[in-house]
Amino acid sequence: MKRVHLIYLVIVTSLCACTQNPEEQLTYLNGYWEIAGxxxxDGKAKEFSLSQNIDFFEIQNNQKGIRKKVQPSINGNFTTSQSSENIDIEIRKDMLVLKYTTAFDHWEETVIEATKDELILLNENGNIYSYRRYEPILLSQ
Known part of the structure; x- marks a missing residue:
């Protein structure tokens, strides 16, 4: 078990070392993201082909913003939850860190990779979350 954890730690550290710079990552963060996996x-992976909830990120120029869960509807609009997570952006050791705060909790995630189409986040528990840019399903009339 310790060996698997050590291998995992080496892989995550390698991923962090070869990512683009934090300012570049930040340019891709805003928008709608669907969980991919x-x-x-311990290396267990779960993939999601389709998700009912989409994460919406909005970061302002002052490096503060929100993350909100939304649900897409078939007419192209979104149903939003009443709750949101406040985000403070911090660059730490040349890595982009998202510091979340709600009325009940606070936690951090580190951006491993952010591109036009992909977002990979590492949370404090060591879980790696992969997101794909949300693409609405358009139904022809």
Whole structure:
């Protein structure tokens, strides 16, 4: 078990070392992101083909913003939840860190990779979350 955890830690560290700079990552963060998969520290992976909830990120120029869960509807609009997570952006050791705060909790995630189409986040428990840019399903009339 320790060996698997050590291998996992080496892989995550390698991923962090070869990512683009934090300012570049930040330019891709805003928008709608659909969960694609999660990998736990012990190597267990789960993929999601379709998700009912989409994460909406909006970061302002002052490096503060929100993350909100939304649900797409077939008419192209979104149903939003009443709750949101406040985000403070911090660059730490040349890595982009998202510091979340709600009325009940606070936690951090590190951006491993952010591109036009992909977002990979590492949380404090060592879980790696992969997201794909949300593309609405358009039904022809």
């Amino acid at each position: 999660v990998t736990t520290p």
